[in-house]
Amino acid sequence: MKTFLKELIDIKNWKKKTKITGIVVLGLFALCVILALMKPSEADMKAQASEEMQELLKKDETGTRKRVTVTYNSLIIINYCSFSSSGANALSEKYVGFAGHIFRADEGAGKFTGQMVNYTYRMLGSGENILHGAKLTLFLTTLSMVIGVAFGTVLALGKISKNKVISKICSSYIFFFRGTPLMIQLFVVYYTLPAVFGFAWRDLFSAGDEQAVYKGAFIAALIAYGLNSGAYCAEIVRAAIQSIEKGQHEAAKALGLSYGQTMKLIILPQSVRRMVPPVCNEFVMMLKDASLVFAISLMDITTISKNIMTSEISYNVFLPALVIYLVITAFFTWIFDAIEKKFSLYE
């Protein structure tokens, strides 16, 4: 880390490629800051409503039913505001704010831009808690992979253990969780377990909490995903361990190391490098499998985009969805590459 920082400060000796990248990144950052500062304010955007809309909004204040939904989405450099009434004769007005100007966004390029901002904002789960959209996908995938790798290592060591009972238990566990679909495992954890043991996932949280149902569902999902990815990771870890030459085991034994010491000090550190690419693979698969949580009431990126598709009658929604998935995947591939490099010292 220290050497990395030292190299970072020493701008004069940067490689040419790094210099160019640095300039581009800084330039983009400065542009974003300028655009973000020039962006029209929330109050200005909300003041755009036409007289007709203002009247409807006024009516809502006294009525028992709300008829107009005011949407305000802000994405760093651009913001979007819309007023839409519901029902068979719905009215809607849309505005996009960018670089100090407010544009109507009811048709053409403006409409498309507005849609993109609104869809991206919703899919990222901005303005909501951690159980929505991209935040949910990231949180669930990362946590279940952490559980999966830790649990998978234990299972893998169990499976190659010389103790037959432990080995059989671990093998059957892996067989079961790799042999059944994740969706059904999710259903079993969320529906069957509470029915059999007489509890409710929601009861883990207070009854007055309106989000309790979703939080309960998230815990259930995390357990199901963790158990499932544990089984897959176990096989990855086992393959990595067994790919280390037998000679190393023998050498360690000759030096008088115990089995535990051999694993901890010699075998596992070397097998990490061989584990990284398949674990990254598993991570990316998990990222996309996270969309199965729609079955237990949670809204991830895929579910939100399907929802938008039905309510807006628009297929444009898949554009930002693809981009968001690609950005997430690119980021994690980069991290896994770095880890792989760090552990490749000896190969």
Add this chain to the structure above:
Amino acid sequence: MKTVKKIAALLGAAALSISLLAGCGKKAEEKVETAKSNIDLSGIKFISDGVLSVGCEVGYPPFEDFAEDGKTAIGYDIDIITEVARRLGLKVNIINTAWDGIFAGIDNNYDVVCSACTITPERKESMLFSDPYISNYQAVILKKGNNKKITSFKDLNGMTVAVQKETTSDELLSDYKSTGTISLEIVANEKVLSCFTQLDNGEVDAVCVDSTVADGYLAKNGDKYIYAYKDETEPEFFGIVMGLNNTALQKAVNEVLAEMEKDGFIKETLDYWFGL
């Protein structure tokens, strides 16, 4: 299958007429004046005190849908259940859930389900329904410019028709097909939107769908589709669903629905959402 549907229709019709009668009676008139105090909620246990938790598959416009902000649930069902809760003196909490397993969550995750649920005899064995709050028919939609006259489902002979999977439309047309009454290709989709997109793209010749859903679509896309046929001989009814032991809540909800029918709330809401 068809007789089952007829029995369901008769039962529904009976329930509707009873609710209407109740609404016309003198007793009900007194109830309107002292609405909130008269309905006794003391024997009912709610999942969260003072809140009516409602299970709903938000994503079936115009019954339930998210507004553009992605959070506010709007739609006919939402209006109805919010007003029911308001008149019972409760707050409402809409819990978005998947359609599969929605009824399993009653009394666990929410008190009632209000999500365009058709009242059927099979369902009545395992859950309680309120009186119906909307009636629905099967409808056939064609692309604008297609002048084919359709006066009964038999006129669909030789056509390719899109339906939403596992809905009454699906069952109905499959009956026609399996009995050999007419020969047609049925394309079953997961979403209603897919049916209409297939019609747009010329993949199918017609869409068979709930008339209520068709009303909602045509109100917004009247320039693209035409309403070719509505089968008014076999109505079906939607009700609010409660757990089998929750008769006290069923009674309270029915009283409120009758009241809403009487003072025109239901009619006004129907007008608003379906432009009837």
